[in-house]
Amino acid sequence: NAGVTQTPKFQVLKTGQSMTLQCAQDMNHNSMYWYRQDPGMGLRLIYYSASEGTTDKGEVPNGYNVSRLNKREFSLRLESAAPSQTSVYFCASRRDFTGELFFGEGSRLTVL
């Protein structure tokens, strides 16, 4: 039962470097999401994809890009990392009709 798999689990970047967070789900869900979680802020939506081939901005999209590669995979790219992007990133997929989200274990990113 893999569910939602994220890689890498940990990453340290220098300001200005780029990287891609990978996410894959095996539950055949249409919708996928990227959130960031910061202390005292709750989970905030960065981008989401309602279906293969579509992506939309969430609450905090600046500095990020996404790609919905196929139904299974949804990646998040930081083109030029900034210290403000230090956070824990969660990918999730959404069960159709009932709406509950299934989360990956998170990717902990530090930008120096």
Place this chain on the structure above:
Amino acid sequence: EDQVTQSPEALRLQEGESSSLNCSYTVSGLRGLFWYRQDPGKGPEFLFTLYSAGEEKEKERLKATLTKKESFLHITAPKPEDSATYLCAVQVGGATNKLIFGTGTLLAVQP
């Protein structure tokens, strides 16, 4: 402005000491309220969905209830393994992908 507030921020209980966590919301058109459990270093894990006022859901020692302004997560006779952060989230009407999360309640159950 749509808002979700959880209280208390942290709660320490003795094993067997029942209590409740609160999630209050002010949103335009509630389509569903979700409870999640998050263990340290892990992603949130789905617990319950509530759709309308008066609805209740139960799972082991947990019971979630919903009114028009708030939801409660009641924990009966908790055990140390119930220690976690409990998150609530509200799905707002008219935007199926807009899910607003509260900041969570950190629950510690001591043996």
